[in-house]
Amino acid sequence: MNEIKLFSPATIANLSCGFDVLGVCLDNVGDEMIVRKSDVKGVRITKIVGADLPLETEKNVSGVAALALLDEMEADCGFEIEIYKKIKAGSGIGSSAASSAGAVFGINALLGNPFSAAALVKFAMQGEKLASGSAHADNVAPALLGGFTLVRSYDPLDIIRIESPPELYATVIHPQIELKTSDARSVLKQNISLKSAIAQWGNVGGLVAGLYTKDYDLIGRSLHDEIVEPIRSVLIPGFDRIKKTAKENGALGSGISGSGPSIFALSKGKETAEKVAGAMCKIYDEMKLPYEIHVSKINDNGIKVLALK
Known part of the structure; x- marks a missing residue:
């Protein structure tokens, strides 16, 4: 070979x-x-x-x-x-x-x-x-x-x-702006409060437990970021609207994909993931912001x- x-x-x-x-x-x-x-x-x-x-x-x-x-x-x-x-x-x-x-x-x-x-x-x-x-x-x-x-x-x-639980699908929307990982890391705080750390530990444990037990509701409840998202989200156009509409259209939860600017959502089933994709697209269409959209099984x-x- x-x-x-x-x-x-x-x-x-x-x-x-x-x-x-x-x-x-x-x-x-x-x-x-x-x-x-x-x-x-x-x-x-x-x-x-x-x-x-x-x-x-x-x-x-x-x-x-x-x-x-x-x-x-x-x-x-x-x-x-x-x-x-x-x-x-x-x-x-x-x-x-x-x-x-x-x-x-x-x-x-x-x-x-x-x-x-x-x-x-x-x-x-x-x-x-x-x-x-x-x-x-x-x-x-x-x-x-x-x-x-x-x-x-x-x-x-x-x-x-x-x-991965068998029915889990990801939706990812990428606004056509570039956000370098090195720049996105540079805005992060080096110290966090104990209260935020405790909340984050609980969510990491909850997400891992949800994946192992195939508990989709637990997966959704655990997709919450106390530490990084509040700082990085301001760099992403329409982030709060995208996240809100994903949830309203059936997503288990959503957040920043890596360092951004892509936004991901996890859903139970392909039909829901595609519905979430359509709702995400509508927001960027209204904003006249070019984007790419992906719906993928794990x-x-x-x-x-x-x-x-």
Whole structure:
């Protein structure tokens, strides 16, 4: 096997209450990538379609993630990477994570899978560090593992995968503005009140319990953010109206997807998720703000192999 073509999915991070520790994998939104072996050692980004991103290996998140993997093992070949971007940078649905996770997944597969999917997370995190200044795993973990993921600890890295309740669907609306993760992180407070922390802990526990028990009402009650959303939401046009209308149209709950500006909602059933999507679109249509809208079931598998050569 000398070449692999793959689909690297978009993800929703934080899920309101789980800043930097919770994420979920989407099914029908993502990038395509081709990774192939080369006789020349090292990593080269040979093509990027759909985005103006650097081809220099050390300046590209996929290149940095790939180099982190190769630093841990001896390979008798090099690798070339082509990236076909479908996830816009700065959209809040894991654009950099898709490139980082896809690169390490592809190289690992061509080397005979010496690392497990969970072990690949630490390499993909280095791409996230380049993109945002923080080596967080809440996007790359669900992209690699599928379903929902909880980062119990970063030191040492300890990630728990959680299967999605079968009827859970995500709706994501992306207003066509760019909000860089590094900028969105810069507005956050470094200290929070004990009262807010207690509320947040309760919601994280409630969300995880709701996912395990398939208690959709509990999932909805737990999609509440005491800490980050009140600060970041002012950066997103129409956020409060979008969130209110999502709930009124049957969503279990909603919030900021990652660092924004995308807004997500979780719903029980595809019909409700599509109804929520229509209501969200109507608000941005009224505001005359361009947007993209996605309705997706939860992807329990993560990155998908499209072709092998």
